[in-house]
Amino acid sequence: MNQYISRRDVLRAGAATVGTGVAGGLAGCEQAEQFTGGEDDADAEPADETETESGTDSDTGGTVAQYWTWLPQPDAFDTGHYSFESIDYGVVRDHESEFNPEVYDSYADKALFSELELAFADLDHGIEIGPASETSPAIVTGSFSADDIADRLTELGYAEGPTVGEYSVYGGDAEIGVTDGTLVYAENAAADYVRTLIRTRNGELTRYTATSADMTSLVERFGSETFVYGSTNDAYTEAEHDPEGGQFAGQVGIGWGDTVRGETTSVEIAILFETVADVDMDAISQYTDSDLFAAYDSVSSAQDGRTAVVSGIVPTDELYS
Structure with missing residues (x-):
């Protein structure tokens, strides 16, 4: 791959x-002793930020x-x-x-x-x-x-x-x-x-969310979970399509939030596509039927706009093992 x-x-x-x-x-x-550091660039343009569900510039x-x-x-x-x-x-x-x-x-x-x-x-x-x-x-x-x-x-x-x-x-x-x-x-x-x-x-430099609608889409979905992950990428091609490995043609990002609740952990995975038409729920079913989800219970999937959302529950002692 x-x-x-x-x-x-x-x-x-x-x-x-x-x-x-x-x-x-x-x-x-x-x-x-060689460390001198770099002076701040006083002329840097502040980010043109918009508020998201995850927080505001005034938060500390x-x-x-x-x-x-x-x-x-x-x-x-x-x-x-x-x-x-x-x-x-x-x-x-x-x-x-x-x-x-x-x-x-x-x-x-x-x-x-x-x-x-x-x-x-x-x-x-x-x-x-x-x-x-x-x-x-x-x-x-x-x-x-x-x-x-x-x-x-x-x-x-x-x-x-x-x-x-x-x-x-x-x-x-x-x-x-x-x-x-x-x-x-x-x-x-x-x-x-x-x-x-x-x-x-501090809001002095431009943030990822100001330049990437894909990253914004991911971070607006996750915030208070125990573990949060997100990444974007150039859209994958048909040649790179590998549903059982969790990679899909047209995919431009992935994120997840894992919430530890005790003996079990709730998992939500968001697979972001370039367009709504790129979302292939049959391929998502191949993904959730793969060995990657062998330890999971209550696995489900649904389309939300250009995002495929996969949910499930995994024993906490299997998480990251």
């Missing part, structure tokens, strides 16, 4: 996406419901499309006993958290943004002090660079921006992703 990453790929990766994307660690800090914090406010237009990453994933750490903690232990540990035990001396019990949400590059920016929110993080970064040899809004930014091999309760992390300090994410969150 092509560059497409299916739900199966993401679920099997589990901790390799948002679960451990923030866990790149802080090794290589010997380069911290970095909750899962606000994940869309962190997503810059793809040009910021020199790509046409990228994916994101967000997780509600609080719900994961509340249902620790229902998860496969290895899956739970992949979220709770991460190098970045331990190196910054962040307790998983104090973390609220995580958001990973996966541009087509070698780095994976991430946002983590919770109950922690910017001063404590700054002190720890200094101990690790990080150097402070120019501030961005209310964020202090530190760099070495990695780059970290921090304010009380929110940490922004990117593995590659030279890419300037941390500043891009912060300025996008």
Whole structure:
């Protein structure tokens, strides 16, 4: 198959996406003295944003419901499309006993958290943004002090660079921006992703939803679920059509929201097509009849405009296993 990453790929990766994307660690800090950072572009044009169901520009914090406010237009990453994933750490903690232990540990035990001396019990949400590059920016929110993080970064040899809004930014091999309760992390300090994410969150740069009706369609559907994923792509061709693998001709995006309810998790998958006419519910039935849904109960599908919506229930201990 092509560059497409299916739900199966993401679920099997589990901790390799948002679960451990923030866990790149802080090794290589010997380069911290080279960190100078980039000055903000005062002439940048603010985003022409419209309100969506997920939140407004005046909202504060970095909750899962606000994940869309962190997503810059793809040009910021020199790509046409990228994916994101967000997780509600609080719900994961509340249902620790229902998860496969290895899956739970992949979220709770991460190098970045331990190196910054962040307790998983104090973390609220995580958001990973996966541009087509070698780095994976991430946002983590919770109950922690910017001063404590700054002190720890200094101990690790990080150097402070120019501030961005209310964020202090530190760099070495990695780059970290921090304010009380929110940490922004990117593995590659030279890419300037941390500043891009912060300025996008602050409404200074254009967001994905301002330039992509497809991404807007996805984020308006999901917000408060435990796990949320979304990505867009160029429309797949007939040659790329693979219903049993979860890829369809005319598809331009996919998103899902997984809500952990205890021993079971409710799943909703939205497969977005270029036009209403592209939606092939027979192909969707091939998808839901495939082995991908072997562990699911109450699987159903329906068309909603140019979106095919698949719903089901899966045992939580099978989720991301």
